[in-house]
Structure formats: C-alpha cells, structure tokens
Amino acid sequence: MSSASELPEPRFAPASVDASHQIALELRRYLEREGLRPGDRIGTEQELAAEFGVSRPTLREGLRLLASSHLIRVGRGRAGGIFVARTPGEGMSRNVSESISMMLATESVSLGELLDARLFLEVPLAGLAALNATEETAAELQAAIDDATGHTPGTPPFNDADTRFHQTLARAADNELLRAFTDWILEVLQPKLIEEIGSRTDGDEILRQHRDIQRAVRRNQPAAAEKAMRAHIEYLMRVQRGDA
Known part of the structure; x- marks a missing residue:
C-alpha cells in the first residue's frame, strides 16, 4: 500500500x-x-x-x-x-476570427474597416519579422513568391502561396499575442478580399510588393519591411475602393 x-x-x-x-x-x-x-x-x-x-x-x-x-x-x-x-494563443486567435467573421456577416463592420485594422496590425508585424528573420525565413518567403508566379490572383495556387507568405511573416515575428490578433487576417479577411477584389488585383504588382517585403526581411531591415508592407496593404485598399 x-x-x-x-x-x-x-x-x-x-x-x-x-x-x-x-x-x-x-x-x-x-x-x-x-x-x-x-x-x-x-x-x-x-x-x-x-x-x-x-x-x-x-x-x-x-x-x-x-x-x-x-x-x-x-x-x-x-x-x-x-x-x-x-494552445491558449491559438484558442484566442480562433475566438477573434469567429467574432470578426460574425461582425462581417452581420455588416457590423465593413471590409474597408478591416483593411484599416490590418494596416495597423500587419505593418509592425513585418518589422518584427525583419528583426527576427533567419535565412530560413527568407527562403520560405521566396518559395511562396516563386509558387505564386505565373498564376492569377483568386486561383488556388496563387491564394495558397499568398497565405503561406503571410503565415511565414507572422511566425517570424515571434510574438504569440500579436500573432493571435492577426490570424483573422488570413482566416476571415483574405477569403473575403479574394471574393470581392481578386479579379481586379494585378498579380504582378502583388508579387513585386511581396519581393520588396522579402528583400527587407532578408536584409533584417525593419523600417524597410514596414514601409513595404504598408505599400502592399494600401494598394489593396485602393483596389477595394476602386481607386486602382
């Protein structure tokens, strides 16, 4: 006993x-x-x-x-x-995504407002990614760009590669809280953007912007990465408004 x-x-x-x-x-x-x-x-x-x-x-x-x-x-x-x-971080991320998805479905928030929020979240995320990036990070970003090349925005190959590009940046930022608050961008905002503006976006322009981000991350230049990410999101905002 x-x-x-x-x-x-x-x-x-x-x-x-x-x-x-x-x-x-x-x-x-x-x-x-x-x-x-x-x-x-x-x-x-x-x-x-x-x-x-x-x-x-x-x-x-x-x-x-x-x-x-x-x-x-x-x-x-x-x-x-x-x-x-x-994990607790993943659970919080899921809750945020579900809440924003419901707000979007009930028109409590607009696509334009979500893009505004993305600007304030993903720009500093890109800076952190550049600060913490390794050679592996840069290689993964380049692989995502290569996989999207030759495909049209809105098609599965382009969309999958685009998602991998932004997921790699989020992981490289190495901030679980910030990542939890930005996962909704890929889970909720990206599918809605593809549905609304996918056919109006210029794939070559998107890839050029991704290359600018990748270059800044590879060189560990946070300010340049933030500037490139801001230009990328502002382009999407112009397309969404019909200004591009």
Missing part, C-alpha cells in the same frame, strides 16, 4: 467557490505551464474530478467553458479522455 508521501504532487488546487470557472482557469494555466500541444492528453473526467475534488457534472461545466474557447476536446470510448485542441 502506498504511503501519503509517495502520492504524486497535485496538479490543481481543489475547486471551491465558482468551481467551474476555477477549473477552467486552472486547466488553462496548466496548459501554458506545461507547454502542452494539440493532441496531448490531460486525463479522464474521473481523474480530473478527483484532483479538483468536485462532482463530474461540475467538472463538465468547467470543461464546457474551455471547449467553447476551442482549447480542449473530449474523446469518448476506451481510449478517450480530455485532450488539448489548441
């Missing part, structure tokens, strides 16, 4: 007042503290209820709060349990 000293150290403090919210907060902190990744197993309902000292219905309410934030998923069956669905 195991002695008390041999029991594993508790991962979570026992839940008390407002238990479901405390459970959600403790689990969120646990994901961040342990650096858990999507697919990692946290435990079963029975195990977690015992650790928190609560009933399973109370635990489920806390899990529901986390699931609504896209952080966990519940697997059923013998190999089931509670699994990480997204």
Whole structure:
C-alpha cells in the first residue's frame, strides 16, 4: 500500500467557490505551464474530478467553458479522455476570427474597416519579422513568391502561396499575442478580399510588393519591411475602393 508521501504532487488546487470557472482557469494555466500541444492528453473526467475534488457534472461545466474557447476536446470510448485542441494563443486567435467573421456577416463592420485594422496590425508585424528573420525565413518567403508566379490572383495556387507568405511573416515575428490578433487576417479577411477584389488585383504588382517585403526581411531591415508592407496593404485598399 502506498504511503501519503509517495502520492504524486497535485496538479490543481481543489475547486471551491465558482468551481467551474476555477477549473477552467486552472486547466488553462496548466496548459501554458506545461507547454502542452494539440493532441496531448490531460486525463479522464474521473481523474480530473478527483484532483479538483468536485462532482463530474461540475467538472463538465468547467470543461464546457474551455471547449467553447476551442482549447480542449473530449474523446469518448476506451481510449478517450480530455485532450488539448489548441494552445491558449491559438484558442484566442480562433475566438477573434469567429467574432470578426460574425461582425462581417452581420455588416457590423465593413471590409474597408478591416483593411484599416490590418494596416495597423500587419505593418509592425513585418518589422518584427525583419528583426527576427533567419535565412530560413527568407527562403520560405521566396518559395511562396516563386509558387505564386505565373498564376492569377483568386486561383488556388496563387491564394495558397499568398497565405503561406503571410503565415511565414507572422511566425517570424515571434510574438504569440500579436500573432493571435492577426490570424483573422488570413482566416476571415483574405477569403473575403479574394471574393470581392481578386479579379481586379494585378498579380504582378502583388508579387513585386511581396519581393520588396522579402528583400527587407532578408536584409533584417525593419523600417524597410514596414514601409513595404504598408505599400502592399494600401494598394489593396485602393483596389477595394476602386481607386486602382
């Protein structure tokens, strides 16, 4: 029989007042503290209820709060349990994207307003990318440009390469919070832009702008990268307004 000293150290403090919210907060902190990744197993309902000292219905309410934030998923069956669905940063990003998508669908915000917001978010992101960029970053940006060359804006090959270009910049910026607040650009804004102005954009001009950004990033020149990104977004704004 195991002695008390041999029991594993508790991962979570026992839940008390407002238990479901405390459970959600403790689990969120646990994901961040342990650096858990999507697919990692946290435990079963029975195990977690015992650790928190609560009933399973109370635990489920806390899990529901986390699931609504896209952080966990519940697997059923013998190999089931509670699994990480997204990191906290990814979960926040998903919430932002869903909120903006709903605002766009209900016309609470216009495409022009989203482009304005993009200008204030993605310009400094490009500067950070240039500051932190490696040779691998520059190579990935160039590969995305090469893959888009010869294709028309609005077609899958061009769109996929364009998305990879901006994803590479976001990763290179190495700022999880800023990245979480800019993921909606690719998830919500880009598809809407393609639908509305894809046929009116000049593919050669887009690629020229991407080359300017890539060159500044490769040379680790933040000011030049910000200037090039600003020119890129302002071009899209002119096309959207019908001025280009």
